[in-house]
Amino acid sequence: MEAVHKVEERSNVKELKSKKKKIKLSVKNINHTFKSQNGDMTKALSNVSLNIEEQGFVALVGPSGCGKSTLLNIMSGLIKPNQGQVLLDDIPVKGVNDRIGYMSQADTLLPWRNVIDNVALGLEIKDVSKEERYEIAQRLIDRVGLSGFENSYPFELSGGMRKRVTLIRTLAVDPEILFMDEPFGPLDCFTKEMLQEDILKLWQENKKTVVYVTHDLSEAITLADRVVIMTARPSIIKSDYDIPLTRPRSVMDIRFNSKFIELEKMIWNDLKEEVKREG
Amino acid sequence: MEAVHKVEERSNVKELKSKKKKIKLSVKNINHTFKSQNGDMTKALSNVSLNIEEQGFVALVGPSGCGKSTLLNIMSGLIKPNQGQVLLDDIPVKGVNDRIGYMSQADTLLPWRNVIDNVALGLEIKDVSKEERYEIAQRLIDRVGLSGFENSYPFELSGGMRKRVTLIRTLAVDPEILFMDEPFGPLDCFTKEMLQEDILKLWQENKKTVVYVTHDLSEAITLADRVVIMTARPSIIKSDYDIPLTRPRSVMDIRFNSKFIELEKMIWNDLKEEVKREG
Amino acid sequence: TGCGNSNEETAVDGNVEDSQTVESNELQKVVITEPIRSDLWAPIYLAQTLGFFAEEGIEADFQTITGGDPGAPVLAGEADFGLRGVDMPMMVTEAGQDVKILVSTTQRFPFTFIGQGPEFTTIESLKGQVVAGSTPSGSPTSWVKAAVANAGLDPEQDIEVPMVSAPGYVAAMSNGDIAACAGLTGYQTEMLLENGGVMLVDGRNPKAFKEIMGSEDYQMYIMFATDKYIEENPETVQSVVTAVAKAIQWQNESSTEEIVEALLPLFQDREEELLVSIQANKDYDIFSIDGKHTETGYQAALKLSKMAGVISKDIPAEKVYDESFLDNAWAKLGK
């Protein structure tokens, strides 16, 4: 909590903060420790609190293994934290919730379904008619350049293709809240930028709430309203930056924007400190 | 073949080329088409030829699904190409070869082995004594910040941690030739840069031959001697850039080097063209 | 419904070559269980194949119950009549079930005792050897023990009697696992002899049998029903017994070949074996000529059963036999 305050003072531009938005998702004093098969304890999250505003776009950045995925799992209700609470629209979250579309880090395509049936999965669960769900799925498949692979099974796809299928499977159901855990990790810069543009457009048009885990600082700055930095295990939230770049942003061009470069340098230095402290 | 020539003329700095090196690995006119379960044909590689010099560091860059992993699979002997030949030290490759250490894109940790036993796997296969292989494994585990997780099973690790284990498992056996397929995809920038430094040091000290697939252009330029650009499916080699930056390079600082920026811009424009042609 | 269904199944096969099938829808179906299809119950099968059952308005459905317990369905009311050895009704009577033997189809002891030739040609030579019995308390086992005891050996000490399934006798004898075993049918005896066996005691010979069991007669193969069934279906029982009596009469007058011929519909592909077995039955007078038991035969049966340990005390014959239906049948048939 202190971290957040500290950062808000530091935060360069305050104008965006003024349009006070409703808190959509609120994480309160989460502690979580894993007990592994060999009896070791791994404290993943230590007293983490975070408020995510309605229609906010929050990027989570932090060292590998710090607990980002764990935090998303807790927020989505997949894991019950040892301690603490998650509120969605001020109501405590118990178990999973289909208002959240969660694209997890792991490969979770159903191996026995071909691409189009994988993409249509969520719609199928929501009992959308076969015709409609195939239409939606086909449109998304075309959008991410997978036309022609509708009938391929996951094992016949390349790593990046699988990732794209996972992404559009999450988008297909058009969830109110989107959690994405490194959605573009193994994608080439071309595809990545195209998809980033798509996500931005989607978010701007439909005003979703997005929580986004990434390792790529410039990606985080390019996309998000807010970049939250987590420390190494046991993770606390170290800092919380507002990104006051104007919208709409062009993913291709923003990197040459001077504000962007300035922000990146600043956050970078902050992170470097963290790395040094760790090392 | 033309592409390569074309590029060599274009290539800015020629001085490195003068120290003519022996060809370690040579790919000759490879064609490969996958036949999928539903009967569709996917032509992945079209007449691909490539020479990799001894102690060279080659980065492969190309759009997702273009056939980079397929090319590595073919070079390593895992897949027999429909047509064409791979020569290792001028001897045709038949089947797999343990002179190549291949870190594939997929998660191939043995789920029933804990971290240290996974890292020691290659050494175990080479009949290295238990004591020695644990010592080597432990050193590598400490190096990549996984101390304390020696006894954890893969399912208890985060995505980035698994990737690091896969990386050091490949390094542990100290192979003559290293293939790495997106080794640092899901890693945070701190860990990534540390590991990049490590890879560079390893390569410089032990003068290995490295083939490296990445989506990150600046990573490719930072690390490699040569950046090979592949086109979308059916893949041909579009261009082949020499990277004449001096060694040793510092991963952290090189990005501010003007030559680096110049190179990145040039290759970037080349790629942009490719994207436009595709779209 | 279990019976209903199986009746349906056998309606087709029991009577394949029988002209009476036309009337089969008027016939009353009875279920008869058997542990194995043996010629020693020949009259019962003849009653079916020769149409005597049909004449009495009966159609029989034969259910072979090899594993498990062939008596159980009758006791449980799932079947109407059972074909068994005489020891079974005694056994269940002692256990408190009320059943009655209606007809006996054999009058002499049908078993033999055969040693592995050329080594074991006398019972004395079996000392310290392995001798096959069926189940530990089955009648073949007690027969073997009685024969051994009669020769002066102690059946509990001097020989070992493992359980061997009857089809395994020849195999076990020919590879030397057992030194001797009982021959349970004419055909089996023949097979054992053919494979080098030596006759130690021929139980079918009245003199030899009397020496061991004190009786020339022994009504081993019988048909029984429960008291409850007899009480509730006296007409059916009478019809069945009458038909069997007719078959006994027919059998008494017919040659081996005729009997085999008549049995074949229920003994498919067993002609060769039947010829041997039935000829032996004829030669040794094994088939009963009137279906009734004798006092000495019953005493021998009690003795054998007590030896086997399946009963512990004498049971009066009236508790086990009800031959009134048979008497009525003979009266009707004018005998």
Add this chain to the structure above:
Amino acid sequence: MTIKYFKLRTMDFVWSIAVVLIFLVIWEVSVLTGKVNSFFFSSPSLIFKDIVRMQQNGDIMRHFGITVKQAGYGLFFGGLLGTIAAIMLGMNEKLSNILFPIMVGLNGLPKLALGPLLIIWFGIGIQSKIFMSALMVFFPFFFNVHAGYHNVDISLINTIKMMGGNRFQILSKVIWPSCMPWLIVSLRTGVGMAIVGAIIGEYIGSSRGLGWMIMDAGGTYNTTRVLSCIFLLTAFMAAIDYLIKFFEKKTLRWRPSIN
């Protein structure tokens, strides 16, 4: 692909037949040269003649048909109940811990000893054979599907949960397809068990069927007939396996195959 698949299968089939033929020739020769006693081992030519005779007099259809029918029902009910039981116990861990050891215990019962009870419960009609067959089939299905259930990738279940899938959807969209390899092996073992069960059921009480015939022939030293029945059974089930293999190939084509 299908045509090529069948061509490949045909070659394998020819080879299978060849292996069997070689075996038969060795057997026949051993009998002819007196190395093997035909009283115990019969001989291929005798068996062949016997099968021809059975075919001509309609015995094959009469006895084989009923046994296969009983086994078919047994396979269906046993498989269905075994699968359902496994999934129900899978979904309720507590229940599973309590009932599982009991199931393991019941699996090892000598089914033949249940004869009398079976007759009391089901009579001596076709039901008792179907029950016996189903009982034998139940266990391989139960144990295999149970193991399959515990082998399901949890992250896939979570995916469906996150999409708002209910229990039934989790079952049908993840657990079921992921248990397929386990179900197919159950099917494979189950076919054999079903036949064995039907035959044991016939031992317990019957008036026709293969079990009846085997017992009848066994009791009268008709080795040829016993082996004819066994031979017919083996051939029948091998044929069934081609169907299972085809089904397996279709169902599991999402799985990269080991070469």
Add this chain to the structure above:
Amino acid sequence: MTIKYFKLRTMDFVWSIAVVLIFLVIWEVSVLTGKVNSFFFSSPSLIFKDIVRMQQNGDIMRHFGITVKQAGYGLFFGGLLGTIAAIMLGMNEKLSNILFPIMVGLNGLPKLALGPLLIIWFGIGIQSKIFMSALMVFFPFFFNVHAGYHNVDISLINTIKMMGGNRFQILSKVIWPSCMPWLIVSLRTGVGMAIVGAIIGEYIGSSRGLGWMIMDAGGTYNTTRVLSCIFLLTAFMAAIDYLIKFFEKKTLRWRPSIN
């Protein structure tokens, strides 16, 4: 962890016992009120008394011991051979396509019908029972491990290959651990099959053992004794399953568990 594990197991065990007890009470009451005929169904109290008597006169050890011993050998040999056969056929696809249908055919043979042949080959000593037991155990192991083999993640095999692993190393480091879930389910089914096999072997020829006892008791309408044997068997195998579960838990702890 182990202590807690055993505590948990103990609770489950108590519950399992409770379920059995409830069943026994219902049974006893049904017999006492005459709803069920004790001639066919005996009663729990009779069975209990009978077991006590068998315990006192040493029958349990004499008969139970030999059957368990035979089953133990059968499980060992059948399991070993089944596993080896499955892996050998797994490594040679051609061979597999040829022999597999034959195996499927053999699986469905009525083992009891093999009686005389068994006696010819193995006599009536312990070997024939071990063989019968092994034969019954062979098939679940064979089919399951075979399926497990085909379910192995190929990329893991490739990993070992790339590291220069030979066939044996691929087998021991990838195929074997990855077949573990399949082996455990074979073990579970196999324990039952081993006992059943030993008992069938005893039916064919024996002078003691549980099969002998069941036959003896069945022949003399001693339902109580038959059920005593069945009860002892069930309890024994349920106990064995606790061992298997413990082994499973240890072996498969690398697998995230479904909750």
